[in-house]
Amino acid sequence: MTALLPVPALLPTYAPYPFPLVRGEGDRVFDDQGQAWWDFYGGHCVCATGHSHPAVVKAVADQAASLLFYSAAAALPVRDAAAARITAFAGMDSVFFCNSGAETNENALKVALLLTGRGKLAAFDGGWHGRTLLALSVTDDPKITAPFAAHLTPCLRLPFGDLAALAAADFSDVAGVILEPIQSMAGIKTASREWFQALRAKCDASGTLLIFDEIQTGMGRMGTPFAAQFYGVRPDVITSAKGLASGVPMGALLMTAAVAAKLKGGDLGSTFGGGPLACAALLATVDVLEAEGLPANAAAAATRLRRELAGSAVTEVLGEGLLLGLRCADAPALKKHLLARRFLVGGSGDPTVLRLMPPLNISDEALAALIAAIRAFAPESK
Template sequence: MIPSLFPTYPPYPLVMVRGEGDTIFDDQGQPWIDLYGGHCVCSTGHSHPKVVEAIHNQSKQLIFYSTAGELTIRREASNSLIAFSGMDTVFFCNSGAEANENALKLSFQITGRKAFGSFQGGWHGRTFLALAVTDDPKITEAFESIFPEHHQFPFGDVQALESIDFSNLACVIVEPIQSMSGIRTAPSEWFSALRAKCTKAGCFLIFDEIQTGVGRMGQPFASHYFKVRPDFITSAKGLASGVPIGALMMTEVVAQHVKSHMLGSTFGGGPIACAALIATLDIIQNEHLMEHATQMHSYLASALKNTMIDEVKGAGLLLGLKSHKASDLKAYLLSQRVLVGGSSDPTVLRLMPPLNVRKSSLESLVEHIRAFGGKS
């Protein structure tokens, strides 16, 4: 018999009841160290008191009204995000896939070009255009015959980039760090060359920052980390500490070509999500969580030397632990009540913990890895 809740991803082996900071508690009252963060979502930890307070206070005032109504809280959220991101204007939606979908659609509408560019190993979502530029055959191959023209290029290869013709592309979309593919990164000079090439060809550059943004790399967004300003930045996941919201940010140059009828969303920028977003950005900045992300990265990179971890990949707290025994290590960590994630690279485990993860929790991770390495 099919269950009332349709199964999608294989769940962790526990029933989650509540969370606090970097810890999840199961239905037996047992604590689990959460280094997965609900798939890179719980940016300020589970149930941060300031986020809870913001949601509570807003729910007493107004739970919802669409963009048919002018809302002070929505205006405040847009001002906060634009100040944090350095972009010029934002359209609020509900998810990362929706933000990417709208960036791709606008690129088509503004340029009139019918082809899209992306990169091998990129993962951009399950809506139609986002799926078309995603490199994941198990979810894309059924639709290949009806996708628009799209091209996938080598990721992070400066020499290969030089030989690619962008002149017929509406846009190029890129994850600054390819998370699902195993925390694959590219050198700064490649991003600079990509920016220059897009500008010269007259195609838009979209940074898919669904996972790299909101302070996770130790900077507000990867655009700051790599010192490249794209035409669009898309954001979601940790943007409101787990309350669903997506954001499509753009430059003024792009926005001048966007007419009001080109964008719209019923639930995008709802009052509760906006209140959570404002609280999230305040916490990240006032509690110095970007600096903390950088420090915790440095700690792990040092502490995991001379262990079964061959490489600590990524930046800030978007991390990949490379090991030829990654699958066995993940199972062992679960047995010790430590949650981590896998990737499409069988040798890489992903860590995407809350940005306020305690150093003691990472010290426990290191101890478990050393213990498992000694047994294997």
């Protein structure tokens, strides 16, 4: 009988940093040796209000002390308040709460299939929407989609931002089209305002639901509450997660009244979705975003980075607000250079682009330190 190989208690997924993190404060995290790291990665675009913001910590602690959890079997004032607050913030009419970005996208796509009666979806080259089955159907990442190819829903895939290809596409049998307003994993790819407006018009003409996957672009990151406001387009559905509750797991399926009115009880469901702890964190998150002007801070930080990185090894700053890509001829070497100086940044599917997704309350001190570190980068620092 073959002996089983020993395995770790925690199944390995991503390659972690070569040090554990034990604490966070604002725009910095601290390792087990007490060293501080400037966090321009934000736990993958999650820590919208910074690490352990006092207002969020207090809201979570107070809620935990009064009612840690109850499901949707009971009406909860904190859930009702969270629904009213996030729909107003997003400029939408109704919300279904769940637990993660993938779950939110899965439900958005399910709604499109359910309400239209069609069997095909549409998405874009380079799009990344999650690991559940419908989300995999629209994700352009063969290494994770290929093993499940037989189980995926048919998907019409188009080039992102291409007006001619969009005009030529046939949406007559497409239930819903989903897109990231800025394609993050693909290397911070953007499209024109004209293209977004043409996409809205095409969906209107064909009866196709337009779904903005704002898992990363939402919650003030682009300088507006959501990218929908940035591009002046109102989608039928917005999906939100990551920064929604400052790191407490939460997803939100935000929809127009026209979509919500067609859904009936039991079409969607989630045991943990809209739990009181997450709802309290969401309320505190929106409070902080608005009271501290964090969307405006995101826009100002992007302007400063573009201005002060000109002439450095970074040849182009991509993206909007604090979802940015730094194009560099040797991005891996720049990432290594920054890690050695205790800056956390992200890679992407484009080997020439590093991603910045820091807390929206990133400080002037952190920006100045990053700019100085990048300007000090030279090829010999490999």
